[in-house]
Amino acid sequence: MSSPPDNQDPAGARPGVPDADLIARHLDGDPQAFSELVRRHRDRMWAVALRTLGDPDEAADAVQDAFVSAYRKAASFRGDAAVTTWLHRIVVNACLDRMRRKSVRPVADDELLEAAERDAQLPDQTAEREVSLEVTAALKLLPADQRAALVLVDMMGYSVEDAAAVLEVPAGTVKSRCARGRAKLAPILAHLRNRSDLTRVSSAKGAELRDG
Numbered sequence: 001m002s003s004p005p006d007n008q009d010p011a012g013a014r015p016g017v018p019d020a021d022l023i024a025r026h027l028d029g030d031p032q033a034f035s036e037l038v039r040r041h042r043d044r045m046w047a048v049a050l051r052t053l054g055d056p057d058e059a060a061d062a063v064q065d066a067f068v069s070a071y072r073k074a075a076s077f078r079g080d081a082a083v084t085t086w087l088h089r090i091v092v093n094a095c096l097d098r099m100r101r102k103s104v105r106p107v108a109d110d111e112l113l114e115a116a117e118r119d120a121q122l123p124d125q126t127a128e129r130e131v132s133l134e135v136t137a138a139l140k141l142l143p144a145d146q147r148a149a150l151v152l153v154d155m156m157g158y159s160v161e162d163a164a165a166v167l168e169v170p171a172g173t174v175k176s177r178c179a180r181g182r183a184k185l186a187p188i189l190a191h192l193r194n195r196s197d198l199t200r201v202s203s204a205k206g207a208e209l210r211d212g
Contacts, residue, residue, distance in 0.1 A: 085166055153178050
């Protein structure tokens with residue numbers, strides 16, 4: 001679901017005001033400025049959280065935590081990155097914090113192979129929703145850092161450089177995490193390799209959410 005264009009903003013919104021100016025207005029006491037930031041970015045932050053955590057309730061809590069943190073720490077925004085990058089960094093960190101608190105254990109390679117063998121016996125799935133659910137379930141098997149990198153690059157369609165800015169790591173680290181994550185997912189999602197559904201679910205929806 002994408003955000004409405006600026007010329008269709010609801011009453012009380014701030015059409016045409018740059019995100020950075022909204023933060024400045026929020027810091028100056030404008031009671032509507034931060035609400036406009038939430039309206040503009042909540043769908044994209046929700047998409048990142050949901051794909052990273054794979055659970056709607058956890059994702060909703062992570063997004064709420066992220067916006068509360070952004071509200072309280074708005075003064076920490078220095079303008080050295082886009083507001084979108086800054087917000088996504090906060091929501092990714094909120095997701096990673098939740099994953100660490102749950103002590104998610106990375107799945108060993110032999111377990112991935114066993115899962116792949118089980119999945120190979122399942123009938124072919126054709127609905128996009130079923131494919132999306134399979135991809136989400138597979139992502140849950142990855143360590144947190146690999147999952148976050150793959151969500152941003154492969155699911156949301158960000159460049160390696162933009163993902164590196166969100167994750168605050170070198171671009172080479174993002175490439176490495178993506179490569180390791182893809183290698184672990186390959187046997188599980190092998191039955192989807194020749195299907196257009198997977199590309200459509202991951203790239204088209206990611207582009208829609210990314211670009212608004």
